[in-house]
Amino acid sequence: MSRPPSADMSDQHAPAHFVPLSEIMHNHNGDLHIYMRDSGATDVVVTMPIKVDVAKHGAQKFFVAVAVTTQFNAPEPLSDEVYRSTPKGHQALFAWIPANSYGTDDFGIFIDELAIGENLKNGLVGEVIEKAAIEATVIALATQ
Numbered sequence: 001m002s003r004p005p006s007a008d009m010s011d012q013h014a015p016a017h018f019v020p021l022s023e024i025m026h027n028h029n030g031d032l033h034i035y036m037r038d039s040g041a042t043d044v045v046v047t048m049p050i051k052v053d054v055a056k057h058g059a060q061k062f063f064v065a066v067a068v069t070t071q072f073n074a075p076e077p078l079s080d081e082v083y084r085s086t087p088k089g090h091q092a093l094f095a096w097i098p099a100n101s102y103g104t105d106d107f108g109i110f111i112d113e114l115a116i117g118e119n120l121k122n123g124l125v126g127e128v129i130e131k132a133a134i135e136a137t138v139i140a141l142a143t144q
Contacts, residue, residue, distance in 0.1 A: 015043075016041070016043035016044060016045050016067065016069065016072075016078055016081075017039060017041040017043070017044045017045070018044075018045045018047060018065075018081070018085070019035060019044060019045070019046060019047070020046075020047050020048070021046050021047065021048040021128055021131055021132055022048075023035070024046060024131075024132045025131060025132070030131060030132065030133055031132070031133045031136070031137070032044060032046060032068060032132040032133055032134055032137040033133065033136065033137040033140045033141070036068075036137065036141075042069075042070045042071050043067070043068070043069040043070060043071050043072060043078075044067070044068050044069075045065050045066070045067045045068075045078055045081075045082065046065070046066045046067075046068070046128055046132050046134070047063065047064065047065045047082075048063075048064045048065075048124075048127070048128050049061065049062070049063050049064075049087060049090060050062050050064060050124065052120070052124075054116065054120065060091065060116075061087075061089050061090040061091065062090055062091050062092075062093050062116075062124060063082070063086040063087055063090040063091070063092050063093065064093045064095075064124045064125060064127075064128055065078075065082040065092065065093070065094050065095070066094075066095045066096075066097065066125060066128045066129060066132075066134065067079075067082075067094070067095065067096045067097065068097045068099055068134055068137060068138065068141075069096065069097070069098055069099060069100070070098075070099050070100045070141060071100075072096075072098065073098075075094070075096035075110060078094070078096065079094045079096070079112060082094045091114065091116070092112075092114075093111075093112065093114050093116075093121060093124055093125065094111070094112045095109055095110065095111045095112070095125045095128075096109070096110045097109050097110075097134065097138060098110075099137070099138045099141040099142065100141075102138050102139065102141070102142040103142055109125070109129075111125055
């Protein structure tokens, strides 16, 4: 007979939480780390659908998804799910931040290729990182 895990322990085999940026901003003081602590999540994908006027192309819709993980060794399972769940008429833009590698030579932010220009691509990902306090979250996860 097995015992259920205690309520304060997260399940390492649980799927990543997909959470809208608006949820982080309105219900967790714009702080992903608070969301992760309160939910027990170790892996989160913050999503943001957005419509942007692009020079020479007019209005375009994007579905920006920034994954912050501690249990994933590769981004493919998450990026595959992002592409499956992208709303119709939107272009998916996926970024992966493996928080468990923070402070090592392997650490970095990995952004999928999308032919929209580096400034726009980095700006959209940067907006999610800034509004969800992802930089502070990664540092906090590394010091736990």
